[in-house]
Each structure stands twice: as structure tokens, then as C-alpha cells.
Amino acid sequence: MMRGSRQLRFRLPPPRTHGGRRAGAGRKPKGARAGVSHHGRPAVTASTPAHVTLRVLPHVWNLRSQRSLRVVEAALEAAAAACAAFRVVHFALEGNHLHLLVEADGQRALSSGMQGLCIRLAKGLNRMMGRRGKVFADRYHARVLGTPSEVRNALAYVLLNHRSHLARLGKPAGRGGVDRFSSGRWFDGWRGGGPGVPDGARRVTAAPRTWLLRTGWRRGSTGSPRAARGPISLDEVPPAVGG
Template sequence: MARKPKMGTQAELDLPERNWGGARKGAGRKPKGPRPLGDRPAVPHLRRGEIERRHPVHVTVRMMPEVWNLRTHRAWNVLSRALLAARETGARLTHYSVQGNHLHLILEVESRQNLGRAMRSISIRIARGLNQLMRRQGRVVADRYHTAVLRTPTQVRNAIRYVLSNTRKHLLERGEELEPVTMDRYAAGPADHVPRTMRLAGSDRPLLEPRTWLLQVGWRRGAA
């Protein structure tokens, strides 16, 4: 029986030393496409924290620059259907404010997963509806939605004031003269939550009455 040839000793290759540690410039997950909102930083692609059902959530959703003004009757028809359909996911919309290129929502959800399902439903319906309205195809929602979990009475009170007074805030930023009371036809929330400086005429059809203690009672105990 023939012997197998004897294998020679493998030569050692002169390879550069590995250096796989620490932060590197340009490393990490890249954002989806160019930042559509100028210098505004993207919402980071990090795992969102857990949410308890007793904590409401303030959500901000921004649109691409080429999307039409949301504060119109025809755009609101699309938005209202999307917000109403979020009930099917188990989420409860209690407050909203529609601005020209973004939405503010306050939601009660069961968990982080529940919030994800609700926002997917809302975003997909808004994208389909607005694209159909504008007779175009392409991206509608500019970035990941931003969330702020409201855990204290003060946080809830501030979020309610911020959302329901958002139109007044943007008027001030533009340097426009304000009346003592600002009318907003594209915002709504529980009547006792509305700031004195605002008169809201938005539809309450997509809204549900708050169930959490923080939105029912606790917000009144927040610092003024």
C-alpha cells in the first residue's frame, strides 16, 4: 500500500495584527437615505425602552419636505382615518396636534410592542393616503417616530400643554402677532386639558377618553 506523501510544515504568513476594538469613525448602522430635515438629527436606531400601560407616550411623526401641508381639509381626511384605525391595534389616542409637516400624538398603549404596531398602522395608512392624494409614489414619513414616555405628573402636564399649544408655539417662532386666545382647527384633546390660551376646533372622532391615572387625575398635580 502506497504511503501518503509527507506534508511539509505550513509556512507562517506575516499578517498585520488585528485591531478590532473601540469606536471607529463611520462605524455603526447608517441612516436610511439623506437626512430630509436639514440639520435636524435623525432619531437613532436604538432599541426602544419598555413601556408600562400606566405611562402615556408623546409621539412625534415628521413628513418629507415635498409632502403637502397637513393643515388642510383634504390632508386631514387622510390623517383622521389613519388615527381612527389605530384603535384596531389596541392603542388609545387621547390628544393630537397636526402641524404643517409633522404630527404630535399622546397615546395610551399596553407595551412597547403595542406602540410599534400602532405607529406602523398609522404611518402606513398616512403614506398610502397622502401619496394617493398627491398622485405620487415614494417616501412620506421622513424618519423614525420620536417617543417620550411620560412617567410623572409634571411630564404629563408639560406634554399636554406642549401638544395642545403647539400651533401657538410655531406662531411665536415665526414672529407673528398673537391674539389672547389662539384658534386651532387641527388639534384636540379632553376639554379640561385645553390651555386657556387655546381654543381647539379639531375633530374628537379619533380620540378616546384617557384611562391612565396620569391623564385622568395625575396631570393636575404637576408643577405649573
């Protein structure tokens, strides 16, 4: 009786595949600085505002200029007219990034609203610079604000962001004033009433609808040993907020 022949075994390389977990897989960051996690967005609801940060690439001109301000205000005004489910209530410009306080009727509204706003900002800034291509360094970072104290801290940080930057650089912040590269002129929560809105100045941001951004923030505090509550002083130097 003949014995069956033994089958030879060959070592073959693993098949190439586009699926599964592997080193180097996944979406790559848009810039050298990948500061935003790609592991999903925080849960945004119709009753919780969010603090959003957008960082531009190094080639983008200084955002704290009158020409950049005009581009940003035009984009905000167009975004407000395009979608009622997504609202930018406050903003502040720094040299290479901008801060937004936004409201959205849910996660989908936040995502679509930010996508539309980023497209408008990118087109406007590229048109201003006479160039094409990417403008933002990475996806936006959003931090949901769920308590009066979180909202008060975020309001102070965004509207007085220039003072916070000076303090971190070790420079004197001096006497406070409304930052002209922010929406502070429309804020009605300044201690002592604030400077008021200039005659004829059109509002490019939306009025707040959430309780937290309308009145609830006045119940919050900074959480510091000498906690500030209620209206925000123009002389405050807000600490950096988390997220």
C-alpha cells in the same frame, strides 16, 4: 540529518464578513435629517403615556390643510378600531410633522400600533398626493411621560403647538383659540370650559385610560417661576418640551 524546510507566510486580506462592528455599518436613516436615535425605545408601560413626534419628508404636502387633516383623522379612526392596546388620545399637525399623545399597554403595543398608524398615514397621504414611496423622514421619536408635570407640559405643548411655534419665530401669539388642526376640540381640560365640541363632530381619538392623562396631569405645573397648574388656558404659550 536534514533540517525541516521553513514554511513561507503570505499576508492575506481580512475575510469579508457581514458581522461585527465596522465603520458605516447599521441601518441608514430614511432622510437627510437623522434626528432619531436608533439605540432602542424608552420603556413604555400601561400607566405611562408618551409624546410621539413624526416628521414627513420634504416632498409631502403641508399637513396644516383641510385635505391633510381628513387623511390623518381617517388614519386615527382606523387605528383606534384596529387595536385597543394602542390609543392616540391627542394630536396636532404642523407643516412638516405631527405630534401625538398616545397610550399603549406596553412596548410591543406601542411599536405595533405606531407601525400600523404610520402605514395608514403613508398610504393616505400618498393617495392624496397621487404618488408612491416613503413619506416619513425617519422613525418616530417617543418620549415617555411619567409625572403629572410632564403630562401637563406635553398636553399644553401639543394642543397649543401653533402658539409655541409662533413664539419661537418671534411672532405674537395673540389671543388663544382651539387649533382646528388638533384634537383640542375634544379636550375637557381647558380653563373656563373651552369652546365645546361642535354638534355632530365624531371623535377620531381615544378617550384616555391612564390616570396621568385622565386627571393626574391637573396636579402638575409648568415648572416656570410663575408655574401654571390645573386647567390649561387657551392663552398659554407653552415652552418646548424635552426629547
